[in-house]
Amino acid sequence: MSKTLVEKIWDAHVVKSEVGFPDILYIDTHLIHEVTSPQAFDGLRKRGLPVFRPQQTVATADHNVPTLNQLLPIKEELSRYQVDMLTKNCAEFGIELYGLGHPFQGIVHVIGPELGITLPGKTMVCGDSHTSTHGAFGAIAFGIGTSQVEQVFATQCLLQQKPKTMKIEVNGELGTGVTAKDIILYIISKISAAGGTGYFIEYAGSTIEALSMESRMTICNMSIEMGARGGLIAPDQITFDYIKGREFAPAGAQWEESLAYWKTLYSDADAKFDSVLSFNAEDITPMITYGTNPGMGMGIAEHIPATADQVSSEQASFQKALDYMGITGDTELVGKPIDYVFIGSCTNSRMEDLREVAEFVKGRQKAENVTVWIVPGSKQIEQQAIAEGLDKIFEAAGFQLREPGCSACLGMNEDKIPAGKYCVSTSNRNFEGRQGPDSRTFLASPLTAAAAAITGKVTDVRTLLKDTVNH
């Protein structure tokens, strides 16, 4: 019988399937961090259980860590306690930890791929909704709650209903200044912040196939922003080339064996999806969000939609979002002065992002009114950026390169956007107060964020790219 990619991987991991019950799904790799794990470890202690397969679990500290002076004790007491608790729990239960100061430390969804832990065909979970990032390798990867973290600790399995499948195809060539982030913001703006709920999404089509692994991760990362538990892309030569030689990737005879299996991981030509959507790359321009959920996005040159044009039952929520953002419907967003630029998060903090920003800002200066933070996704990325001299370019432009962590994406540490201030952010969520109480977030690509940093305003990056060509 023909199967989708999701079905192939799912079926290979079902321990038991019984009518009337969720499947018992085997989990190959469990990633954990300091915020969603302590209550799960506590649960194990209360039940008197060990971690069943500690070698299939990897830990890092990322959500709640400072991005300056990481080798000094964490100043904030509760944060320090939470990070210390992770260290203590990992030691007690025999789990490998890449904590602060470790050369492998970083955002959990950045280090998994970077270390060759994330592989095609795997099932992977983490107590974090952006676990969908790992789907870029052709893995089933999804976010779970803390009770489920405890389940995986105790049994290396989860009780899960098999998800519905959706295929999203994007075909054609991307225009100048249009990146993976713009593709995914465009898709979410079309299907809404709830449009993918209940589905696992497979991204396909010539545009997706032409993307680098880092760009594919950006796409899969934001699957949850349309409600989907996961998103994935069939592995291909670009995937295999990325994985080969990484720290924990299979090598030698194991590599050949793995590769042979990975090459079977695609949706069969006549496989049936529960839903299929198709988009043209030519229709996508640099994107920006204007509202308070990631579905409220538009082409940057467009006008902000008017409340009156929304479905009547949704007008109150829509207007509430515009009020929170301090903007008016049916006006332009381009030209709006901003205060902060944040380049980072599990969506856009990889080498490709940093290189793209550095190339764009080389020889340019940030606007005086703007504070710019660049927070790399991992220690390895930070070191690589320094080795390539990107730190010097950023410094000359007035951008601050900090140390790795989730940082201002969710404002758990001290990297918060002040009340009322505007931030153009490469992260994944523009929810009210996400980046700090009463902060206002415009989500965009690293290029669009860099353009805003230079001009101090929401800017269509294409106008600056034309400048570069003309001069």
Next chain:
Amino acid sequence: MKKFEKLTSAIVPLNIENIDTDQIIPARFLKATTREGFGENLFRDWRYNGDNTLKTDFVLNNPEFKGQILVAGKNFGCGSSREHAAWAIQDAGFDVVISSFFADIFKGNALNNGLLPIQVSDEFLAKIFTKVGQSHGTQLTVDLENQTVTIADTGDQAEFEINAYKKSCLINGYDDIDFILNQKHLIEEFEQAR
């Protein structure tokens, strides 16, 4: 886990769509390492001003609305997977959340804690909001065994779906770990067969 069978209670209406888990419990309050106490910061930035004074126009601060049932607009619980959102709602005294659409992860987290998420139609949700707008003390009866929710005054009733396995977990107060642990031999067999 807490058992659930039947409940009649007044409701707290929160007629806002796309309430994400960052609104339910902002990230800066996720630093605790136990499950208790999150109720204090439930809907923190909607309940309190920057100087920690109460926002009197927010429904949770209105003494006319007290109850164990939270009723919210569609796509409730979207965003972050933080189970702290379910803990906070429960810790604040709620046993049921009703909406016309739930985000997946929130729904799973709620069920894993004995907090019952009930999905009703947009029409029935609108009926509840209209009724409670007219009469603040409006009560609902939730019957898990029969999978119904009833507006006490009018008798308007809706049926709701729940996975049969999850239903029995709630009624009996047992959780997924108990269930899987009983089948550990199957997991070991699966590992050996790979």
